[in-house]
Amino acid sequence: MTKTYTIKKGNHYSGLHIGINWKMELSFSAILDDSCIYDLNDPGQQTEINKLYGFSLGYHHNNSMRIGWRWNVTNKNFEILPYIYRDGTRLLEWSENNKYSTLITVQPGEKFYCLLELVNGQYHILAYKNPAEIHEIYTPGPKKPFKLGYYLHPYFGGVPVDPDTRDMKITIER
Numbered sequence: 001m002t003k004t005y006t007i008k009k010g011n012h013y014s015g016l017h018i019g020i021n022w023k024m025e026l027s028f029s030a031i032l033d034d035s036c037i038y039d040l041n042d043p044g045q046q047t048e049i050n051k052l053y054g055f056s057l058g059y060h061h062n063n064s065m066r067i068g069w070r071w072n073v074t075n076k077n078f079e080i081l082p083y084i085y086r087d088g089t090r091l092l093e094w095s096e097n098n099k100y101s102t103l104i105t106v107q108p109g110e111k112f113y114c115l116l117e118l119v120n121g122q123y124h125i126l127a128y129k130n131p132a133e134i135h136e137i138y139t140p141g142p143k144k145p146f147k148l149g150y151y152l153h154p155y156f157g158g159v160p161v162d163p164d165t166r167d168m169k170i171t172i173e174r
Contacts, residue, residue: 002173003172004169004170004172005170005171006168007154007155013153020149020150021055021150024117024145024147025116025117026114026151027116028114028172028173029112030053030173031109031111032106032108032170033108033170033171034108035166036168037071037108038071047070049069050069050156051066051068051155052067052069053067053114053154054067054083055151055152056152057147058145059146060152063146064152065082065084065116066116067081067083067125067127077105078107080102080103080114081101082103084139086141087142104128104133106129111129112127112128113127118141121141122139122140123139124137
C-alpha cells in the first residue's frame with residue numbers, strides 16, 4: 001500500500017491517521033521529494049529531527065521507535081536517523097559525540113527502505129538505499145513494553161514549522 005502524506009504549509013501534522021500495530025514490527029520504503037527541503041535559518045533548529053514513520057509501544061512519548069529525517073543545508077541531502085523513546089526518555093546518544101548518528105543520507109526523490117522492530121527485548125532499526133549497504137542500530141528496549149501500539153505518521157518539527165510557503169509531500173509504501 002502506497003500513500004502520499006501531506007504536511008500543509010505552516011503545520012506540523014500530516015493529518016489524522018488511525019492504525020493499531022499488533023506486531024511490534026514495521027517495514028516500509030519512503031521518498032522525501034523537493035517539497036521537503038527547508039532552511040530554518042537557525043543552525044540549532046535545523047538540527048531538530050522531523051518524524052517520518054514508526055510505531056508506539058503504548059504511549060509514544062514513553063516507548064516508541066521511529067525513523068526521523070532532517071535537511072542538511074550544507075551537504076544538500078536528507079539525513080535519515082533513529083528517533084526512539086525508552087521508558088519515558090528520548091534516546092540521544094548514538095555516537096561518540098553524543099548526538100544522533102545518521103543512518104543514511106538520501107537525495108530528494110531517492111527511495112530508501114527501513115525496518116523497525118522490537119526483538120528479544122531490543123529496539124532494532126535499520127535503513128538502506130542498497131541492500132548491500134545496510135545501516136542499523138540495536139539498543140535495549142523498554143523494561144515493560146506495552147504489547148499494543150499505534151502507528152506514528154509524518155510530523156514536521158519540534159518547535160518550528162516549515163517557514164516556506166508550500167506543502168511537504170512524503171510518500172511511504174508498506
